[in-house]
Amino acid sequence: MVVVEADGNYVEPFSVDNMDIYSGETYSVLFTTDQNSSNNYWISISVRGRQPRTPQGLTILNYNSTSPSTLPNSPPPISPQWDDYNYSKSFSNKIFANLTGSPKPPRTYHRRIILLNTQNYIDGATKWAINNVSLVLPPTPYLGAIKYGPNNSFDQNPPPDSFNDSYDISKPAQNQNSTYGNGVYMLDFNTTIDVILQNANALTTNVSEIHPWHLHGHDFWVLAYGEGKFTEKEEKKFNLKNPPLRNTAVIFPFGWTALRFVADNPGAWPFHCHIEPHLHMGMGVVFAEGIERVSEIPIEAIGRSGHSVTHALAQAILVALDPFTESPASAVYAVLLDVS
Numbered sequence: 015m016v017v018v019e020a021d022g023n024y025v026e027p028f029s030v031d032n033m034d035i036y037s038g039e040t041y042s043v044l045f046t047t048d049q050n051s052s053n054n055y056w057i058s059i060s061v062r063g064r065q066p067r068t069p070q071g072l073t074i075l076n077y078n079s080t081s082p083s084t085l086p087n088s089p090p091p092i093s094p095q096w097d098d099y100n101y102s103k104s105f106s107n108k109i110f111a112n113l114t115g116s117p118k119p120p121r122t123y124h125r126r127i128i129l130l131n132t133q134n135y136i137d138g139a140t141k142w143a144i145n146n147v148s149l150v151l152p153p154t155p156y157l158g159a160i161k162y163g164p165n166n167s168f169d170q171n172p173p174p175d176s177f178n179d180s181y182d183i184s185k186p187a188q189n190q191n192s193t194y195g196n197g198v199y200m201l202d203f204n205t206t207i208d209v210i211l212q213n214a215n216a217l218t219t220n221v222s223e224i225h226p227w228h229l230h231g232h233d234f235w236v237l238a239y240g241e242g243k244f245t246e247k248e249e250k251k252f253n254l255k256n257p258p259l260r261n262t263a264v265i266f267p268f269g270w271t272a273l274r275f276v277a278d279n280p281g282a283w284p285f286h287c288h289i290e291p292h293l294h295m296g297m298g299v300v301f302a303e304g305i306e307r308v309s310e311i312p313i314e315a316i317g318r319s320g321h322s323v324t325h326a327l328a329q330a331i332l333v334a335l336d337p338f339t340e341s342p343a344s345a346v347y348a349v350l351l352d353v354s
């Protein structure tokens with residue numbers, strides 16, 4: 015099959031027998047139905063990156079001329095080993111932008127944010143933390159809170175742009191505790207932001223996992239994947255010629271991934287691991303830019319109202335404004351008009 019699209023952007027077409035798809039990603043592939051049409055063929059899926067506890071999933075590619083209940087006459091294909099990370103990396107490294115439809119990244123950046131991913135242990139529970147902050151979302155949606163400024167809605171201290179240089183990513187954290195937080199990375203509008211996602215050893219020795227990081231509100235260029243701890247001199251590995259434009263990218267065990275995006279979309283945007291339990295264990299951050307350009311945010315967004323609004327409606331407004339739902343702001347107006 016030929017991979018032609020990733021996360022809504024064309025890629026330089028390349029052929030594969032199988033592909034790694036991580037939570038949050040999308041791909042389009044093309045293939046030709048040129049096999050013996052009196053047979054059916056297996057399509058299989060299996061777990062990557064964590065020891066499987068379920069059998070391989072199977073379905074059948076059925077040629078119209080053949081009964082869909084006819085089993086293929088060969089055994090199902092055998093998946094690559096779940097922990098063959100070199101195999102997974104080789105797939106990621108085949109993905110390049112198709113330059114006829116995709117812009118190139120800016121050659122320089124204004125701000126670089128390095129995000130260390132650690133597994134932590136807080137109050138007796140396993141958590142994830144980014145630069146030692148484990149995200150706990152505030153009850154008031156960020157968009158309304160930033161616009162109308164109830165300063166106690168979320169941490170006013172921004173989270174750190176990097177981590178202590180002496181941190182050893184090849185071992186479990188020496189101090190496994192971390193803090194809860196919900197501060198925001200406030201980005202200057204229309205600036206170019208580099209994000210270096212730095213993986214590390216989890217709580218168990220010699221364990222580091224794949225995490226698919228997903229950004230709302232933007233696409234980013236995936237400039238490079240690297241091993242070990244990122245240093246400035248790794249910049250020479252950055253692909254500024256034809257990096258793929260994505261909204262999800264993984265970090266591989268004990269490695270780093272370099273991303274670049276332009277902060278040109280007014281709003282408050284989650285950036286988080288797309289393995290949902292990891293997000294709810296704190297593996298995320300929030301970026302915000304140009305909130306002053308978002309003109310019509312209803313005051314109800316922060317729970318104040320001159321009208322009598324039912325509890326259910328207030329909840330609907332909060333859900334619609336929550337950046338994690340990706341609901342358009344127009345959904346809020348539709349709800350409000352129903353009661354006026």
Ligand SMILES: [Cu+2]
Nearest residue numbers: 225287289292
């Ligand atoms: Cu994760």
